[in-house]
Amino acid sequence: MANAFYGQSGGPAAVFNSTAVAVIETAREYPGIFDRVYVGRNGILGALHENLIDITDESAESLNALAHTPGAAFGSCRHKLQNPNVEHDEYQRLIDVFQAHDIRFFFYNGGGDSQDTTRKIAHAAELVGYDLTCIGIPKTIDNNLPATDCCPGFGSAAKYVAVSALEASFDVASMHQTSTKVFVMEVMGRQNGWIAAASALACDERGLGPDIVLVPEIAFEREKFLEKVKQVVAKKGFCVVVTAEGIRDSDGNYLSVVETQDAFGHGQLGGVAPRLVEDIKTAFNYKCHWSVCDYLQRAARHIASQTDIDQARAVGKAAVEYAVKGLQSVMPAIVRTQSVPYQWHIEPVHISQVVGGEKNMPRQYMSKDGFRLTQAGRDYFAPLIAGEAYPPYEAGLPHYSSHRFRLVERKLPEYFGGTTQRRIAEPV
Amino acid sequence: MANAFYGQSGGPAAVFNSTAVAVIETAREYPGIFDRVYVGRNGILGALHENLIDITDESAESLNALAHTPGAAFGSCRHKLQNPNVEHDEYQRLIDVFQAHDIRFFFYNGGGDSQDTTRKIAHAAELVGYDLTCIGIPKTIDNNLPATDCCPGFGSAAKYVAVSALEASFDVASMHQTSTKVFVMEVMGRQNGWIAAASALACDERGLGPDIVLVPEIAFEREKFLEKVKQVVAKKGFCVVVTAEGIRDSDGNYLSVVETQDAFGHGQLGGVAPRLVEDIKTAFNYKCHWSVCDYLQRAARHIASQTDIDQARAVGKAAVEYAVKGLQSVMPAIVRTQSVPYQWHIEPVHISQVVGGEKNMPRQYMSKDGFRLTQAGRDYFAPLIAGEAYPPYEAGLPHYSSHRFRLVERKLPEYFGGTTQRRIAEPV
Numbered sequence: 001m002a003n004a005f006y007g008q009s010g011g012p013a014a015v016f017n018s019t020a021v022a023v024i025e026t027a028r029e030y031p032g033i034f035d036r037v038y039v040g041r042n043g044i045l046g047a048l049h050e051n052l053i054d055i056t057d058e059s060a061e062s063l064n065a066l067a068h069t070p071g072a073a074f075g076s077c078r079h080k081l082q083n084p085n086v087e088h089d090e091y092q093r094l095i096d097v098f099q100a101h102d103i104r105f106f107f108y109n110g111g112g113d114s115q116d117t118t119r120k121i122a123h124a125a126e127l128v129g130y131d132l133t134c135i136g137i138p139k140t141i142d143n144n145l146p147a148t149d150c151c152p153g154f155g156s157a158a159k160y161v162a163v164s165a166l167e168a169s170f171d172v173a174s175m176h177q178t179s180t181k182v183f184v185m186e187v188m189g190r191q192n193g194w195i196a197a198a199s200a201l202a203c204d205e206r207g208l209g210p211d212i213v214l215v216p217e218i219a220f221e222r223e224k225f226l227e228k229v230k231q232v233v234a235k236k237g238f239c240v241v242v243t244a245e246g247i248r249d250s251d252g253n254y255l256s257v258v259e260t261q262d263a264f265g266h267g268q269l270g271g272v273a274p275r276l277v278e279d280i281k282t283a284f285n286y287k288c289h290w291s292v293c294d295y296l297q298r299a300a301r302h303i304a305s306q307t308d309i310d311q312a313r314a315v316g317k318a319a320v321e322y323a324v325k326g327l328q329s330v331m332p333a334i335v336r337t338q339s340v341p342y343q344w345h346i347e348p349v350h351i352s353q354v355v356g357g358e359k360n361m362p363r364q365y366m367s368k369d370g371f372r373l374t375q376a377g378r379d380y381f382a383p384l385i386a387g388e389a390y391p392p393y394e395a396g397l398p399h400y401s402s403h404r405f406r407l408v409e410r411k412l413p414e415y416f417g418g419t420t421q422r423r424i425a426e427p428v
Numbered sequence: 429m430a431n432a433f434y435g436q437s438g439g440p441a442a443v444f445n446s447t448a449v450a451v452i453e454t455a456r457e458y459p460g461i462f463d464r465v466y467v468g469r470n471g472i473l474g475a476l477h478e479n480l481i482d483i484t485d486e487s488a489e490s491l492n493a494l495a496h497t498p499g500a501a502f503g504s505c506r507h508k509l510q511n512p513n514v515e516h517d518e519y520q521r522l523i524d525v526f527q528a529h530d531i532r533f534f535f536y537n538g539g540g541d542s543q544d545t546t547r548k549i550a551h552a553a554e555l556v557g558y559d560l561t562c563i564g565i566p567k568t569i570d571n572n573l574p575a576t577d578c579c580p581g582f583g584s585a586a587k588y589v590a591v592s593a594l595e596a597s598f599d600v601a602s603m604h605q606t607s608t609k610v611f612v613m614e615v616m617g618r619q620n621g622w623i624a625a626a627s628a629l630a631c632d633e634r635g636l637g638p639d640i641v642l643v644p645e646i647a648f649e650r651e652k653f654l655e656k657v658k659q660v661v662a663k664k665g666f667c668v669v670v671t672a673e674g675i676r677d678s679d680g681n682y683l684s685v686v687e688t689q690d691a692f693g694h695g696q697l698g699g700v701a702p703r704l705v706e707d708i709k710t711a712f713n714y715k716c717h718w719s720v721c722d723y724l725q726r727a728a729r730h731i732a733s734q735t736d737i738d739q740a741r742a743v744g745k746a747a748v749e750y751a752v753k754g755l756q757s758v759m760p761a762i763v764r765t766q767s768v769p770y771q772w773h774i775e776p777v778h779i780s781q782v783v784g785g786e787k788n789m790p791r792q793y794m795s796k797d798g799f800r801l802t803q804a805g806r807d808y809f810a811p812l813i814a815g816e817a818y819p820p821y822e823a824g825l826p827h828y829s830s831h832r833f834r835l836v837e838r839k840l841p842e843y844f845g846g847t848t849q850r851r852i853a854e855p856v
Contacts, residue, residue, distance in 0.1 A: 012602040042605050071598030077606040159824060166825060167727035170499030173830075174440040177470050178505040183723060206830045273720075274699060291722035292701075295611060299595035302731060305824065385824035396587060396733065396813035397594060402601075402634045 001032060002104035004323070005047060006055075007040035008072040009079075009110030009117065013141050013153025014160075014301040015312035019109055020074065021067040022316025023137070024055050030324055038101060041407065042075035044108070044117055048090065049415050050097050053405040065401035068391040070301035074405065080113065081120050089417045091124035098125075098132060100411040105133045105323050109316075111140030111151070115331060115354045122329045122351070135319045136331035136351045139312070141298045143194035146357035147349040148333035152315055153298065155308030155384035158198035160300040161187050161242065161293065162385055165210045166202035168291070169240045173208070176238035181286040182229060185210070186273035187293050189244035193217050193361045195297070196244035198381045200373035207236055211371075214243040214276075217360050218370040219250040225276075226283045228371055233286065243272050302398050306387025311344070318346040342383030429461060430532035432751075433475060434483075435468035436500040437507075437538030437545065441569050441581030442588075442729040443740035447537055448502065449495040450744025451565070452483050458752055466529060469835065470503035472536070472545055476518065477843050478525050481833040493829035496819040498729035502833065508541065509548050517845045519552035526553075526560060528839040533561045533751050537744075539568030539579070543759060543782045550757045550779070563747045564759035564779045567740070569726045571622035574785040575777040576761035578812055580743055581726065583736030586626035587813035588728040589615050589670065589721065593638045594630035596719070597668045601636070604666035609714040610657060613638070614701035615721050617672035621645050621789050623725070624672035626809045628801035635664055639799075642671040642704075645788050646798040647678040653704075654711045656799055661714065671700050730826050734815025739772070746774040770811030 006023050008016060020039070027034045039053040040046025046053075053074060066073050082090045098106070106125075108118040115136045122134035138145050143154035165185055172183045187195045193215020202209030211232045214220060232239040248254050256272045273290035280288055311334055318332035330348035337343045365377030373381070391398040434451050436444060448467070455462045467481040468474025474481075481502060494501050510518045525531070534553075536546040543564045550562035566573050571582035593613055600611045615623045621643020630637030639660045642648060660667040676682050684700045701718035708716055739762055746760035758776035765771045793805030801809070819826040 072602035294719035
């Protein structure tokens with residue numbers, strides 16, 4: 001019998017806490033294996049600084065409330081661990097903390113960088129002969145992890161953007177005759193178009209939803225794009241565009257990158273949507289509107305996908321069961337066996353299959369001209385947004401939990417190394 | 429027995445069609461008074477161009493589907509009627525169309541400019557001795573109509589921004605230690621801070637929701653704002669800002685106005701949120717994120733307020749009943765008799781009380797420093813977002829109606845006057 005550590009890492013998601021709760025609940029089902037379940041405050045930083053929450057005896061009521069709360073209930077972080085070939089003090093500290101609290105199970109929940117953290121820690125523990133079962137758990141709204149069909153967090157972001165694009169298209173359709181002709185909605189996706197493409201689930205034969213989708217995997221050609229906008233406006237009177245934030249031209253240059261400075265020396269105020277709108281206005285003088293979803297799309301628990309929640313729970317449960325079975329350095333992956341009707345299950349994949357790679361959206365999910373979702377794309381995305389899972393409401397607002405957890409007493413001296421919070425390079 | 433005309437005007441709202449359906453259903457309850465109910469395609473433009481939809485026999489199923497669909501199902505418009513002291517041909521044409529179709533009841537649904545349309549038409553009909561009962565019906569997410577406690581459309585927009593600000597605050601709280609410190613969310617409101625202020629309903633003693641709200645009614649002071657951001661970040665580690673698009677400095681200059689051109693000669697890409705973020709970054713070098721809600725906030729039927737829907741239906745019903753009673757040139761206003769528990773009813777006000785004015789948010793709804801909602805503000809806003817009213821879903825998306833209605837046969841020659849669609853001056 002030993003203790004377990006669980007940490008949340010990377011950008012939050014609407015269903016992040018569903019996974020956390022599944023880990024905690026499943027661990028409780030094995031009292032002969034897990035004594036205490038500790039959660040790191042702010043992920044791996046919680047382990048480094050011995051900021052541990054003992055969640056073992058948390059009430060079912062509290063956990064239920066957590067499960068339908070967006071964000072990362074225990075705090076998340078972006079912290080890139082040292083290069084183990086160069087520095088070792090962070091790893092030594094982690095092992096010290098784990099040893100001090102008899103932690104023999106390490107569960108780490110996040111995207112690609114977080115899986116890398118798990119891999120590094122497993123390696124470090126092995127090197128020093130510390131027995132530590134390490135299990136990665138997937139989560140990223142970017143949906144770009146290799147070796148899994150999709151990622152928890154993505155389905156809810158996809159549902160949010162599809163619903164938003166659908167609703168916006170009704171708005172623009174309503175008065176394009178005397179007002180806005182083009183609406184541009186910007187969604188997340190620095191490297192991949194998964195989220196942007198999913199918004200096109202709102203398209204149907206009625207001409208609603210986005211008319212044009214722009215994804216980073218397909219080089220942005222300004223003239224071709226403007227021509228398409230013009231065609232759509234000529235045909236139906238208005239045009240709805242959804243763009244990923246990370247679209248690039250054929251030389252690989254981001255459209256959103258600061259290119260110039262204004263007269264005050266300010267960098268240009270980013271955002272791809274206003275940039276596209278500027279181009280459209282300049283070309284055609286159409287009245288345009290634009291929105292930038294930003295964090296709203298990944299925090300929107302109010303419109304979460306039930307499928308996403310089911311999968312978020314399933315990976316949490318499977319992670320603990322893998323540990324119980326003695327698997328090492330694996331991640332529960334979502335395997336799709338059928339799209340219509342949707343069938344899936346969870347299987348372990350070795351974490352080395354997940355780290356380092358990034359899964360782009362297949363080209364065949366987009367039409368030849370690069371602007372529309374194909375049936376293959378629709379088949380992939382559709383099941384991931386299926387089902388509604390409303391949080392409870394109180395006085396007109398979702399009743400989200402914001403419990404502050406108490407930290408367990410520290411057993412080690414304060415840690416001063418690794419306090420420089422090295423941020424994983426991330427475009428602003 | 430005669431026919432009725434109903435038109436939708438101005439920016440759409442999540443509950444616009446609820447009012448339309450209430451008008452149609454209520455008119456059917458008086459078959460001895462209303463023969464046919466015609467709806468103008470694109471509001472008053474439908475009357476001018478004789479683009480009329482006969483909605484009288486529309487199925488209950490179709491109307492029910494319409495009632496939970498965002499946008500303006502029959503098309504809306506921004507069309508400023510002629511100055512009746514200078515030009516008359518539009519009014520003559522309208523009377524011609526009304527006469528040709530035996531229209532003796534005119535219902536017009538919209539904001540301040542739309543009420544002005546109703547007033548002008550009533551005046552024109554009176555001048556030429558054409559018997560026409562004119563009733564205005566309120567709708568505007570801006571909530572700025574005088575003589576009514578609130579406006580249909582506002583409550584749902586308010587609920588959307590409060591939920592979004594709440595959810596975003598969970599996201600930012602989750603990883604401010606190693607990532608974003610300040611999040612700025614931009615909402616609508618050129619002249620008034622009603623929507624921005626309502627987002628602060630998400631604030632509570634737990635430190636969630638927006639920390640700072642910026643409204644147009646209170647002059648923006650950059651230094652004071654930056655100081656407040658700094659204080660909030662110092663105290664709780666992160667700061668969530670909600671700003672109305674129309675905030676101005678003490679000289680009345682909009683922050684969002686294009687001030688400069690970049691090296692390519694493009695105007696600066698607007699949006700107040702990125703502008704504020706630029707200031708914050710320059711001052712403190714905090715990592716910031718921003719979002720612009722734009723149309724999403726007024727189209728978000730998926731998170732509509734039940735109170736708003738109830739009131740949207742109530743004003744539609746009352747409008748028809750006022751016409752039946754023989755009232756002239758009135759608008760059903762929402763009267764609040766109590767905030768806790770919320771009590772309201774509908775009363776007629778003369779349309780001259782509504783036209784021309786604009787209702788700013790009372791100063792006492794905001795704290796002395798201008799950044800927070802007071803209890804008085806909370807008491808006003810809270811009931812307006814109460815209750816959820818989810819649309820039905822199909823395959824993960826709201827099942828919205830996009831029925832195309834057939835136009836009735838024209839009786840008059842085509843109209844060529846008034847085709848210059850004079851747009852009501854509106855900042856882009």
